[in-house]
Amino acid sequence: MRRPVIIGLTGSIGMGKSTVAAMFEEAGVPVFDADAAVRAMQGPDGELLPAIEAAFPGSTGPKGVNREALGKLVFGDKDKLAELEAIVHPAVGRKRATFLEENAQAPLVLFDIPLLFEGGGNKAVDVVVVVSAPAEVQRERVLARPGMTIEKFEHILGLQTPDADKRAGADYVIDTGATLEETKSQVHALIKQLHSEAGAAD
Known part of the structure; x- marks a missing residue:
């Protein structure tokens, strides 16, 4: 039985991943947004609140997870971060499985x-697509965000696989340093190519 070709879309902070994901969705490709799934499960009445509160007392409230309070509890502590991920990652996996069904x-x-x-999610998808832009464009975009500082930006970059390594591990790279229209044309060309390859594989 044929199943969908699974595209894994990723990119470092400020590279335009969310914009590109929206372009795929507008073109008719179903999109599973891992971040949105986590936000929903950690929001008001979210299914992960009891487990997170039990592991990290005082980190949740009527509005869901208090990101600042939780951040202070896990920031810089690998064991606590691993404990949080052990709560969140399996739940996201279940949501993703439902989405696939x-x-x-x-x-x-x-x-x-x-x-x-x-x-390690790149091993669980059929095609890896990386969104990328020149470093100076990335820096400009991120530092324009409310509350962002150079220190925060550099800390986030330090946690992420370098852009060059992502590009090297990609099957396809979408350049988001160009205009939105140029980026969209790259997305549409890739969708057409993947449809064609999927059809040929049937």
Whole structure:
């Protein structure tokens, strides 16, 4: 039985991954957004709140997870971060499995996963697509975000697989340093190519 071709989309902070994911979705490719799934499960009445509160007392409230409070508890502590990931990652995996079942008839599906390489998720997809832009463009975009500092930006970069390594591990690279229209044309060309290859494999 044929199943969808699974595209893993990733990219470092400020590279335009969310914009590119939206372009895939607009073109009719079902998209699973790992970050959105986590936000929902950690939001008001989210299914992960009891487990997170039990492991990290005082980190949740009526509005869901208090990201600042939780951040202080796990920041810089690998054991506590691993404990949090042990709660979150299996739950995301279940959501992803449900998404795949619901879209089993689609020729292509896309997993939008920020830490695709860092978590080894690149081994669980058929095609790895990396969004990338020149370092100066990335820096400009990120530092324009509210509350962002050079120190925060550099800390985040330090946690992520370097852009050059992501590009080296990609099957396809989408250049987001160009105009939105140019980026969109790259996305549409890739979708057409993957549809063609999926059809040829049947």
